[in-house]
Amino acid sequence: MRTHVGEVLALFREHGELSRTEVIDISGLSRSTVNQRLAALESAGLIAEIGGGESTGGRPSSRFALNRSRGVLLTADIGATGLIAAVCDLAGSPLRHRTVRVDVWEGPERVLGEVDRAFDELIEGDLVWGIGIGVPGPVEFAAGRVVNPPIMTGWDRFDIAGWFDRFEVPVVVENDANSRAVAEARPLRHDNLISMKVGTGIGSGLVFNGQIIRGSEGAAGDIGHTRAALADSATPLGCRCGNVGCVEAYAGGWALVRDLDAAGTSVEHVADVVTLVRQGDIEAVRLVRQAGRVLGDAVADLVSILNPESIVLSGQLAECGEVLLSGVRERVYQRSLPLATRNLTIRVSKLGELAGVTGLAIITADQLFATDRIDELLERIG
Amino acid sequence: MRTHVGEVLALFREHGELSRTEVIDISGLSRSTVNQRLAALESAGLIAEIGGGESTGGRPSSRFALNRSRGVLLTADIGATGLIAAVCDLAGSPLRHRTVRVDVWEGPERVLGEVDRAFDELIEGDLVWGIGIGVPGPVEFAAGRVVNPPIMTGWDRFDIAGWFDRFEVPVVVENDANSRAVAEARPLRHDNLISMKVGTGIGSGLVFNGQIIRGSEGAAGDIGHTRAALADSATPLGCRCGNVGCVEAYAGGWALVRDLDAAGTSVEHVADVVTLVRQGDIEAVRLVRQAGRVLGDAVADLVSILNPESIVLSGQLAECGEVLLSGVRERVYQRSLPLATRNLTIRVSKLGELAGVTGLAIITADQLFATDRIDELLERIG
DNA sequence: CCCTTTTGGTTTTTTGCAAACCAAAAGATT
DNA sequence: AATCTTTTGGTTTGCAAAAAACCAAAAGGG
Numbered sequence: 001m002r003t004h005v006g007e008v009l010a011l012f013r014e015h016g017e018l019s020r021t022e023v024i025d026i027s028g029l030s031r032s033t034v035n036q037r038l039a040a041l042e043s044a045g046l047i048a049e050i051g052g053g054e055s056t057g058g059r060p061s062s063r064f065a066l067n068r069s070r071g072v073l074l075t076a077d078i079g080a081t082g083l084i085a086a087v088c089d090l091a092g093s094p095l096r097h098r099t100v101r102v103d104v105w106e107g108p109e110r111v112l113g114e115v116d117r118a119f120d121e122l123i124e125g126d127l128v129w130g131i132g133i134g135v136p137g138p139v140e141f142a143a144g145r146v147v148n149p150p151i152m153t154g155w156d157r158f159d160i161a162g163w164f165d166r167f168e169v170p171v172v173v174e175n176d177a178n179s180r181a182v183a184e185a186r187p188l189r190h191d192n193l194i195s196m197k198v199g200t201g202i203g204s205g206l207v208f209n210g211q212i213i214r215g216s217e218g219a220a221g222d223i224g225h226t227r228a229a230l231a232d233s234a235t236p237l238g239c240r241c242g243n244v245g246c247v248e249a250y251a252g253g254w255a256l257v258r259d260l261d262a263a264g265t266s267v268e269h270v271a272d273v274v275t276l277v278r279q280g281d282i283e284a285v286r287l288v289r290q291a292g293r294v295l296g297d298a299v300a301d302l303v304s305i306l307n308p309e310s311i312v313l314s315g316q317l318a319e320c321g322e323v324l325l326s327g328v329r330e331r332v333y334q335r336s337l338p339l340a341t342r343n344l345t346i347r348v349s350k351l352g353e354l355a356g357v358t359g360l361a362i363i364t365a366d367q368l369f370a371t372d373r374i375d376e377l378l379e380r381i382g
Numbered sequence: 383m384r385t386h387v388g389e390v391l392a393l394f395r396e397h398g399e400l401s402r403t404e405v406i407d408i409s410g411l412s413r414s415t416v417n418q419r420l421a422a423l424e425s426a427g428l429i430a431e432i433g434g435g436e437s438t439g440g441r442p443s444s445r446f447a448l449n450r451s452r453g454v455l456l457t458a459d460i461g462a463t464g465l466i467a468a469v470c471d472l473a474g475s476p477l478r479h480r481t482v483r484v485d486v487w488e489g490p491e492r493v494l495g496e497v498d499r500a501f502d503e504l505i506e507g508d509l510v511w512g513i514g515i516g517v518p519g520p521v522e523f524a525a526g527r528v529v530n531p532p533i534m535t536g537w538d539r540f541d542i543a544g545w546f547d548r549f550e551v552p553v554v555v556e557n558d559a560n561s562r563a564v565a566e567a568r569p570l571r572h573d574n575l576i577s578m579k580v581g582t583g584i585g586s587g588l589v590f591n592g593q594i595i596r597g598s599e600g601a602a603g604d605i606g607h608t609r610a611a612l613a614d615s616a617t618p619l620g621c622r623c624g625n626v627g628c629v630e631a632y633a634g635g636w637a638l639v640r641d642l643d644a645a646g647t648s649v650e651h652v653a654d655v656v657t658l659v660r661q662g663d664i665e666a667v668r669l670v671r672q673a674g675r676v677l678g679d680a681v682a683d684l685v686s687i688l689n690p691e692s693i694v695l696s697g698q699l700a701e702c703g704e705v706l707l708s709g710v711r712e713r714v715y716q717r718s719l720p721l722a723t724r725n726l727t728i729r730v731s732k733l734g735e736l737a738g739v740t741g742l743a744i745i746t747a748d749q750l751f752a753t754d755r756i757d758e759l760l761e762r763i764g
Numbered sequence: 765c766c767c768t769t770t771t772g773g774t775t776t777t778t779t780g781c782a783a784a785c786c787a788a789a790a791g792a793t794t
Numbered sequence: 795a796a797t798c799t800t801t802t803g804g805t806t807t808g809c810a811a812a813a814a815a816c817c818a819a820a821a822g823g824g
Contacts, residue, residue, distance in 0.1 A: 004780090021802070030782040035804065059789040059802040138721060148721050192598040204687070208595050215590075215689020216574040219721045226683035227717065229609055243717070298683075301608035305586070305684065307597025335609065335625070339520060339530050339601045386811090403771070412813040417773070440770020441820040 005046075005378075006371030008037045012047055012066045013091075013369060019061035038064060044378055045070045066091060071129035071381070073364045074122070074167075076115045077176055077356030078135050080104050080151060080200065083111065084353060085118035087126060088361035092183070094354050096122050104136060107154035112163045129377075130368050131164050132360030134176040136203075138218035144173040147218060150241075169380075170373075172364050176356050177221050178212045181205030183351055183359030184312040192308045195349075196223070198295065198324070199315035200253040200270055208306065212363075224248040229297035247298045251291035253317055259287055270316045277320045288320050292327020299328060300335035307340045314349035321348055387428075387760075388753030390419045394429055394448045395473075395751060401443035420446060426760055427452045448473060453511035453763070455746045456504070456549075458497045459558055459738030460517050462486050462533060462582065465493065466735060467500035469508060470743035472750075474565070476736050478504050486518060489536035494545045511759070512750050513546050514742030516558040518585075520600040526555040529600060532623075551762075552755075554746050558738050559603050560594045563587030565733055565741030566694045574690045577731075578605070580677065580706070581697035582635040582652055590688065594745075606630040611679035629680045633673035635699055641669055652698045659702045670702050674709020681710060682717035689722045696731035703730055 011026055012018060018026075023034050041047045048067040068089040075094075076085040081104070086097035098118045102111055115133070137149030144161030146152055161171040181195035185207040195205040202224030206213040213220050225246045230236060239246035240254065249255050253270035260267045260276070263283050267273055276284035299311060311332075317324055329346050336344075349355055368377055393408055394400060400408075405416050423429045430449040450473040457476075458467040463486070468479035480500045484493055497515070519531030526543030528534055543553040563577035567589040577587040584606030588595040595602050607628045612618060621628035622636065631637050635652035642649045642658070645665050649655055658666035681693060693714075699706055711728050718726075731737055750759055 019802085031803085032783080032805080033781050036780085059791095059800080061802060148724075150719075150721065206687075208590065208597075209593050211591050211593075213590050213595075213688065215722070216691035217689055217721065217725065219719065220687065220689040222686045222689075222719055222722070225719055226686050227611055227679065230612075241719075297609065301680075301683065302687065304604045304608050305588075305602065306595065307599055307602040307604075309598035337532075337601065337604055337607055337623075339532065339599065340597070340604070342530075343599065401771085413772085414774080414814080415812050418811080438770070439822060440768080441772075441822095443771060 004371065005037045005040050006369065006374035008034070009041060009046060009066070009369055009374065010371065012064065013365070017050065017063050017065045019063050021061060023064075044381060068093070070127070072123075072126040073130045073132060073361045073368075074119050074128055075132040075357040075360035075364065076118070076134065077179065077360060078104060078111060078115070078133065079176065079356075080136055083115065083118075084357055085115055085122060086354070086357035086361075087122045087124075088357060090129070090365055092186075092358050092361040092365060094357050094361070096124075097354065097357060098122060099353075104151065104155075105153040108158040108160065108163070112160070127381075128167050128169055129381075130169050130364040131167060131171045132179070132357075132364035133160055133164075133171065133173045134179045134356050134360050135160070135173065136176050139173050139175050139178075139214070140218055141172070141174065141214060144171055146173070170364070170367055172360070172367050174212075174360060174363055175205070175214070175218065175221065177203040177205035178214065179205070179357075179359030179363060180314055180349075180351075180355045181207045181312075181359065182212065182362050183355045184310075184314075184349060185210075186359075186362050188310070190309055192306070194299070194302060194306065194308045194311045195355075196295070196299065196311065196313050197315040198251070198253070198313060198317040202248045202252050202295070206306070208308075223298055223302065224252060226298055228294050247294060251294040251298075253315075256284075256287055256291060256317075260284060263287075274316060274319045277323055285323055288317070288323050289327045291317070292324045293331050294327075295324075296328040296331025297335060300332045303332055303336040303340050303344065309343060310345045310347070312347060312349050314351070314355055318348045324348075386753065387419045387422050388751065388756035390416070391423060391428060391448075391751055391756065392753065394446065395747070399432065399445050399447045401445050403443060405446075426763060450475070452509070454505075454508040455512045455514060455743045455750075456501050456510055457514040457739040457742035457746065458500065458516065459561065459742060460486060460493060460497070460515065461558065461738075462518055465497060465500070466739055467497055467504060468736070468739035468743075469504045469506075470739060472511070472747055474568075474740050474743040474747060476739050476743070478506075479736065479739060480504060481735075486533065486537075487535040490540040490542065490545070494542070509763075510549050510551055511763075512551050512746040513549060513553045514561070514739075514746035515542055515546075515553065515555045516561045516738050516742050517542070517555065518558050521555050521557050521560075521596070522600055523554070523556065523596060526553055528555070552746070552749055554742070554749050556594075556742060556745055557587070557596070557600065557603065559585040559587035560596065561587070561739075561741030561745060562696055562731075562737045563589045563694075563741065564594065564744050565737045566692075566696075566731060567592075568741075568744050570692070572691055574688070576681070576684060576688065576690045576693045577737075578677070578681065578693065578695050579697040580633070580635070580695060580699040584630045584634050584677070588688070590690075605680055605684065606634060608680055610676050629676060633676040633680075635697075638666075638669055638673060638699075642666060645669075656698060656701045659705050667705055670699070670705050671709045673699070674706045675713050676709075677706075678710040678713025679717060682714045685714055685718040685722050685726065691725060692727045692729070694729060694731050696733070696737050700730045706730075 047064045068091040073088045082101045086094040100114045102114045137146045137152040140147045146155045160173045164171045185193040191210040193207045197203045204221045204223045228247045228250045236245035237249040239249040256273050429446045450471040455470045464483045468476040470476045482496045484496045519528045519534040522529045528537045542555045546553045567575040573592040575589045579585045586603045586605045610629045610632045618627035619631040621631040
């Protein structure tokens with residue numbers, strides 16, 4: 001009986017709620033085949049019948065939907081100085097989450113140990129179906145490990161997927177910016193989107209043709225260390241990467257802290273900058289708006305080259321909202337080709353700090369429900 | 383009998399020459415199914431048995447390969463001031479070609495009329511299976527037409543595919559830079575590649591995850607009008623696009639003609655610049671090398687962001703070879719993140735002016751041999 | 765010359781899919 | 795209220811594709 005149910009399941013993941021007739025129309029399959037597959041999916045508990053539909057002049061249809069609580073996905077979004085662990089349903093929505101403060105450079109054993117503990121506390125007898133781990137570095141996706149990370153000391157080629165062997169479920173490892181981008185793109189059905197994370201540093205995730213662009217070595221997305229446009233200030237500032245004139249050295253959170261401090265306003269962390277902006281501190285607002293312009297100049301080139309349909313800003317500095325956005329918009333609409341900005345939207349993420357874990361859950365579900373792996377899943381859940 | 387032969391055909395397109403046993407191993411299908419499909423493909427003439435293989439201790443295998451001369455693909459690479467029309471085999475290799483001088487702004491009827499004439503002269507009783515047209519503007523691929531082109535006056539939304547209705551074969555329309563990128567990427571099996579065309583203007587084609595990145599409106603790839611790095615020269619030059627400081631205004635062919643002319647060397651066309659460089663003219667070499675640096679600065683950011691495995695330069699200025707390359711390489715290896723340049727190769731295209739028509743043939747074949755359209759093809763060829 | 769190895773081809777069995785048919789549940793009509 | 799029409803639900807039957815099993819052919823090795 002275990003047939004090509006994956007294609008039908010994919011329809012529910014994409015469209016949400018469907019009746020038999022709708023499945024028939026969309027898939028082009030026959031009524032009997034659709035019935036057979038729906039029965040298989042329902043008996044496995046992957047889909048469930050929900051409230052009966054309205055009549056359109058005849059017998060009312062019964063409607064089905066993905067049974068999003070049949071199992072859970074454990075996800076952990078590991079950042080430079082902290083991590084968020086979450087239990088998500090099969091549609092990707094976080095159900096419960098915990099934040100843990102731990103520095104990534106303390107190494108994989110220490111950090112993943114914290115993830116383990118957080119998972120143990122979050123699981124409430126849930127059936128774990130998959131695990132997704134987000135990391136702030138380049139990832140070899142197929143192997144489930146980090147390769148040549150600039151900031152993740154001690155993590156190089158560490159077998160992250162193997163760490164979670166005890167769960168006996170698929171484990172995916174993905175770059176944190178990429179998982180954010182997926183979380184933004186998928187619900188909107190945007191196939192071409194750029195997600196910018198502006199926190200202490202600056203990173204980006206690219207989704208084009210509906211797929212994550214990882215590059216040949218998983219290092220794609222690093223917009224923070226591209227060259228900034230030096231409008232009039234003749235002094236190219238040094239960056240923490242060792243180079244000079246990087247975007248991050250002007251618009252990154254650490255650069256704003258540096259500049260505000262130099263201007264006489266005592267700040268310690270990016271959060272302080274955000275607070276000042278919200279309080280309307282003139283110097284802070286001026287600096288963040290200027291950071292937006294630098295960011296906008298960098299994004300403008302990217303818009304001309306990649307022609308995305310939307311750009312989403314996230315990260316701590318994105319909490320400055322319009323103050324940051326206006327600078328970005330100003331430069332993008334000024335510099336990018338009109339053709340590329342005609343239907344472009346630039347906005348701040350609505351997902352906030354949960355964007356990472358949400359995206360990881362979606363990516364993990366993608367793997368679990370992949371048409372060529374669906375049998376494996378049915379095998380496991382009996 | 384008309385079954386899922388497409389999957390097996392795809393194997394031959396990817397691997398070239400295969401024995402039955404190899405097809406069985408790669409596809410995972412049973413011997414009988416493979417035999418059935420091979421028989422169907424062979425009777426349709428899509429594959430042919432080639433010289434028997436060597437024995438490895440048992441009966442020697444018979445080997446099969448795509449019958450690349452079963453039909454031909456007509457392709458035309460339309461540039462700003464001229465077009466190349468070609469007859470290609472089913473593997474994408476150009477068999478015969480013609481060059482026609484015609485300006486694209488003379489409109490679709492005039493230009494496509496020239497394409498028609500060139501096709502008629504090139505066909506020698508060949509069975510035409512598909513047509514591919516490359517154009518210097520943004521393309522709505524699914525519809526087979528140009529949308530909002532900046533330089534293709536009179537072409538907006540013109541039904542290019544419809545023009546070739548008389549052939550009664552599938553027609554694909556693609557951006558010229560994109561088709562070039564495919565021609566470079568496919569034979570090398572590179573999944574992440576940037577192709578830069580440096581001629582009068584500057585354009586690029588992006589292939590990532592093995593797919594063309596077209597952007598949300600087919601406008602992706604426009605690197606020519608991104609912002610150039612203004613090292614020390616304090617005067618941002620005006621560009622023909624109306625903006626200032628574009629890469630093209632420094633490194634485009636028209637900019638070099640402008641600069642050489644201003645320096646007292648009388649030149650009219652980009653070809654003259656190339657000739658001068660080859661003759662070792664000091665000023666020309668200096669300018670082209672400098673153009674390479676400007677280009678390199680722009681590409682460097684793209685390398686950091688997209689992490690391609692190779693960059694290929696084509697177009698007239700690429701004929702300057704090492705003179706242009708050295709400038710590009712200098713800046714890329716200086717500016718891009720080490721992680722992104724570790725395994726990066728930067729080189730000049732070996733395909734030359736036929737890159738466009740080759741890529742178009744490959745893209746057209748992709749459509750013809752797509753698994754969900756293979757039955758349509760078998761229907762047509764009987 | 766026989767045995768082993770590897771590939772080629774055919775027959776048999778299974779299974780997934782679709783067409784066709786019948787049943788059920790609603791609204792519409794008389 | 796009874797019947798007709800419409801739409802959806804479910805089952806049976808027939809077909810065809812795929813795999814397993816089997817036999818044949820063509821090489822090398824002893």
